[in-house]
Amino acid sequence: MASYSVNGRALEKARRLIRSRQYVLDSDWGDVQPKASEENAFLRSHSWTEYGEWHLGLTEGANDDTKARYAFVYGDFRRLHRSGLIACQYRAAEWRHKDVELAAHELLQLLDAKSA
Numbered sequence: 001m002a003s004y005s006v007n008g009r010a011l012e013k014a015r016r017l018i019r020s021r022q023y024v025l026d027s028d029w030g031d032v033q034p035k036a037s038e039e040n041a042f043l044r045s046h047s048w049t050e051y052g053e054w055h056l057g058l059t060e061g062a063n064d065d066t067k068a069r070y071a072f073v074y075g076d077f078r079r080l081h082r083s084g085l086i087a088c089q090y091r092a093a094e095w096r097h098k099d100v101e102l103a104a105h106e107l108l109q110l111l112d113a114k115s116a
Contacts, residue, residue, distance in 0.1 A: 001095065004057035004071055006103045013053040014107050017080040018114050024076075025115055029083035032076050039067065042077045056088050056107075057100045072100055074107070082111055 055070035092101035
């Protein structure tokens, strides 16, 4: 099983998106989660660093500047999605990636406080 560390840049970007109210509170993550074609389109006009900022997890041992390096996407490359954070927290908890789970939980709490 892969190991993940928390992507600090992604954590900070998510906090900025929440503070600036660039989020969607009600969405079906299965419908809005970026598909491979959307990821590829994003990468054609953005850097790997920018791509990585949308993923809460960094895959240990994976090469930089590859999709395999990034895991636990939480937004659609424009806005953070509450459903995306819930999916990150659930998947991380399911596979016992505690640091990523707690990071997603922290962001979810921040989002819920901001949007209340």
